[in-house]
Amino acid sequence: MNILMIEDNEAVCEMMGMFFENEHWTASFIHDGQVGYDAFKKNPSDYDLILLDLNLPSLDGMQICRMIREIDPKVPIIMLTARDSESDQVIGLEIGADDYVTKPFSPLTVIARIKALVRRLTPTDSGSYDIKTTNLLINTNTREVRLYNKEIKDLTPKEFELLVTLAQHPKQVFSREHLLDTVWREPYYGEERTIDAHIKKLRQKLAVAGPDVIQTVWGVGYKFDDSTLKQN
Template structure:
């Protein structure tokens, strides 16, 4: 795995370098925002995952995330934030970050997040984790979604630019059409670990997913007030 970590705290970078080496991952550590973005843009297809601090010299993490998403909608992005910046966490998720980790954090926690996110992005697998089912395909009245190729087609057109988490949310709900999923259930299913974030994480990703679905046709992700969300395309004629 090739990781780009844009973090201005040298001690944090040095600490994580040891853990990445143990996992046999290759990583580049950049302490300046603009330099970090330039490093990504020079070889955007090379990087398998980005770790992005919120507060950086010359360009902040929000700006960098926006620029990354202009180039790649699929590269996983983990944002590092302070504990007292809940609004920044939600904004970060809305502009394209796939996950966030609050500082100070345990290196093992970040490693677990990376593995979960990287696996769910379909880029690699780890020995201790379950293999995907062999079929990996769901078809409903208007949706065809493929876990192996990470592609989703709605109303005969591909849903463009799905991030790893947006794809996983759609896949999870489409497996059980009309079933209502609580935010807690979606956190457990999609994030696939003991997630300590708040439920607005799900809302932020659902919002972005809906925006991309809207480009194809009528909305298939419905809100069930006071409970959560469901996928339902049975009553849609298109």
């Protein structure tokens, strides 16, 4: 990984350089805002991640972040700020930063944030998933579920099987009786409304990832449809 660190404190850069070296990462250190922006603008594809100080000579971090986003909307940006101000943090995230670290910081904290950000932003290899829709990936062997590229955890066996049944046939409407027969796989003499309870809990767990993908078809049952929903 090649990092561009725009930070006017040379001692901080020197310290981070040692930690980057331990991770076998390369880094370019620039101590002036305008010079740092110009370096990125000249060769934007050279950098895998940007560490950007908020207070810089020539151009401040907010300006640089906006300008970088006009060139590349996807390159990961972590802002470094001495201001422990919630408004600065919110503004930074709103104009395009992916994360922020408040000074003084531990180098290990920065390294951990970088690794977490790269993991979060790296597209998942969908080759290991046997159920794939517009925004959903399911591995039925490992029982891994990703919705809007976010991992969904703690699904119960019945919740998982309900999701698999619906997602295998997008837009198909399943009656409650059909879902009972398919998921429970044996005569079930309880109320069909048990499906409603399971679907409610399943929706709650999926909701942490984005818009609802399970739709109620009133008087009939349920269907899975994410074809018109955008990935976060």
